[in-house]
Amino acid sequence: xxxxxxxxxxxxxxxxxxxxxxxxxxxxxxxxxxxxxxxxxxxxxxxxxxxxxxxxxxxxxxxxxxxxxxxxxxxxxxxxxxxxxxxxxxxxxxxxxxxxxxxxxxxxxxxxxxxxxxxxxxxxxx
Numbered sequence: 842x843x844x845x846x847x848x849x850x851x852x853x854x855x856x857x858x859x860x861x862x863x864x865x866x867x868x869x870x871x872x873x874x875x876x877x878x879x880x881x882x883x884x885x886x887x888x889x890x891x892x893x894x895x896x897x898x899x900x901x902x903x904x905x906x907x908x909x910x911x912x913x914x915x916x917x918x919x920x921x922x923x924x925x926x927x928x929x930x931x932x933x934x935x936x937x938x939x940x941x942x943x944x945x946x947x948x949x950x951x952x953x954x955x956x957x958x959x960x961x962x963x964x965x966x967x
Contacts, residue, residue: 843867843939843956850935850961853927857965861922863937863958871895871915874945876954877922879933879963888949889935890922900947904930927965934960 849861861877876891890911891900899911905924913920920937938954
């Protein structure tokens with residue numbers, strides 16, 4: 842299992858940018874597809890983006906497509922989420938997660954991810 846720690850959240854104005862980082866511990870980081878999810882107060886956790894083990898494939902929720910970019914650096918055991926053109930509706934706690942299966946094929950269900958970080962808060966103010 843991999844342990845995950847998110848960072849980089851904060852307060853940003855509408856239209857601004859933010860880069861979230863997720864540091865992973867464990868020797869098998871490159872064996873996992875990685876995802877970012879978010880959860881706003883009173884709402885269910887929702888898929889934001891995911892990236893394959895090699896980084897060759899990426900997946901995005903329609904709500905962030907064209908504004909967010911997920912990337913990873915397997916040499917550094919890290920995954921990133923760059924958000925541009927932020928909107929008030931992007932306000933949420935953001936979590937990174939590792940896929941349960943090495944055969945990840947783009948699932949957007951939280952149940953298909955087995956390791957979670959503690960979250961980092963992103964607040965977009967207008």
